[in-house]
Amino acid sequence: MENKILDLLKGIRPEFDFQASSDFVEDGMLDSFDIVTLVDELDRHYGISIDGIDIVPENFASVGAIRAVLLKNGARE
Amino acid sequence: MNLRFSNKAISGILTVVPAREVAFEQEMANYNFSPAKCLKLKLAMGYGKHRIVAGDACASDLCVRGLTALFDRGLLKKDEIDALILVTQSPDHFMPPTSNIIQGRLGLKRDLLCLDICQGCAGFVIGLVEAFMLLEQEAIRKVVLLNADVLSRRVSPRDRNSFPLIGDAASVTIVEKDPSGGPIHANLKMDGSQADALMIPAGGFRCPSSPETARLEEDENGNFRAKDHLVMKGDAVFNFVQTEVPPMIAGLMNAAGADPGSVDYFMFHQPNRFMLRKLADKMQVGYEKMPSNIVENFGNSSGVTIPLAVTFNAGERLLRERLKICLAGFGVGLTWASILMNVGPLAFCEMIEYD
Known part of the structure; x- marks a missing residue:
């Protein structure tokens, strides 16, 4: 799951090294539109719908946070 | 608060959209994004094309176009209108009320209540509630509810937060007494502590327009807008909608004693497809029952998106059938x-x- 998340992040913002950051939002690597795009792609890839109330920047600040929100919303490893 | 009305009905809905249609691709170069990123955003948000007025067309112009069409076709008579409500955030002037201007332009009778209401995304629902309350009066038998906005004129073309989705439009909704009208349940809430989530900062008396307020400034995301332009805190609005709308609808269904499965359509305000589909998923409503195709075809015209969604998606059916519809607006x-x-x-x- 971590590798897939990194692939999707790279597709959205290819100019950044996401493995070198501990907070994508704080480091300016993801803005709100990137998060919308990421959620859209995660939903489609995992066949889920991430709950709207979970779509807040802190849930997309790291690969670990994204993994946690995916698992909470029914994605399987 | 929960409200309940009876013996009232909507008898007709006409929507008016500008003839000028602009595609998202035609405007991509204005945004501080790569073309690839713009196209991903288009896919996720459902941007397509939007209808925006040309030149200096005003809210009253769109309303007069709609009302004149109804008069000409004999679908509405001038002397049967007892109240004219206009819900808009883009009035022709601060004073007088734009509804009075429309009355004068169309030569409507003087024994008429003209009323402007400043509301936005929830303006169709708020306008209907006002119409139902007016119809409690014996002297008022027919209310014309107008919703109209030309906010594209107050959105920076270089603001990718707002410009790709903005639309201009008007609607004319006839609301009248109907002894056979079943119960109507309504629910409304307000939170002015978050008034700055969607606003036009300058141009009123608090911050009058000036050369300074007209100057474009770049925000932290690379959007250029002036204080004279509409500004939206997209994250805050998104979270507000996802948090507050599902429980509001659950409360409405509960107050009405209605099964959500019995509702034919959930005709909601149309901020963008992403937000609406998240609401539909949360509420476990099929996408076919909650249309989300207005932004991609016409843009978000604030309080007009609900009647636009109705005429675009259920116009033919509603000429023949009686449908149970849940209307919901949320925003400004x-x-x-x-x-x-x-x-x-x-x-x-x-x-x-409107041409």
Whole structure:
């Protein structure tokens, strides 16, 4: 799951090294539109719908946070 | 608060959209994004094309176009209108009320209540509630509810937060007494502590327009806008909608004693497809029952998106059938409001263009 998340992040913002950051939002690597795009792609890839109330920047600040929100919303490893 | 009305009905809906249609691709170069990123955003948000007025067309112009069409076709008579409500955030002037201007332009009778209401995304629901309250009066038998906005004129073309989705439009909704009208349930809430989530900072008396307020400034995301332009805190609005709308609808259904499965359509305000589909998923409503195709075809015209969604998606059916429809608007204010009512068969339910 971590590798897939990194692939999707790279597709959205290819100019950044996401493995070198501990907070994508704080480091300016993801803005709100990137998060919308990421959620859209995660939903489609995992066949889920991430709950709207979970779509807040802190849930997309790291690969670990994204993994946690995916698992909470029914994605399987 | 929960409200309940009876013996009232909507008898016709006409929507008016500008003839000028602009595609998202034609404007991509204005945004501080790569073309690839713009196209991903288009896919996720459902951007396509939007209808925006050319030149200096005003809210009253779109309303006069709609009302004149109804008069010309004999679908509405001037002397049977007892109240004219206009819900808009883009009035022709601060004073006088734009509804009075429309009355004068069309030569409507003087024994008439003209009323402007400043509301946005929830403006169709708030306007209907006002119309239902007026119809409690014996002297008021027919209310014309106008919703109109030309906010594209106050959105920076270099603001990718707002410009790709903005639309201009108007609607004319006839609301009248109907002894056979079933119960109508409404629910509305407001939170002015978040008033700055969606606003035009300058141009009023608090911050009058000046050369300074007209100057474009770049925000932290690379958007260029002036204080004279609409600004939206997209994250805050998104979270507000996802948090507040599902429980509001659950409360409305509970107050009405209605099964959500019995509702034919959830005609909601149309901020963008992403937000609406998240709401539909959360509420476990099929996408076919909650249309989300207005932004991609016409843009978000604030309080007009609900009647636009009705005429675009259910116009033909509503000429023949009676449907149970849940209407919900949410946004500027912040305001969120909903209605559950039966609608149809209608005398008219269609869309025309303003050229």
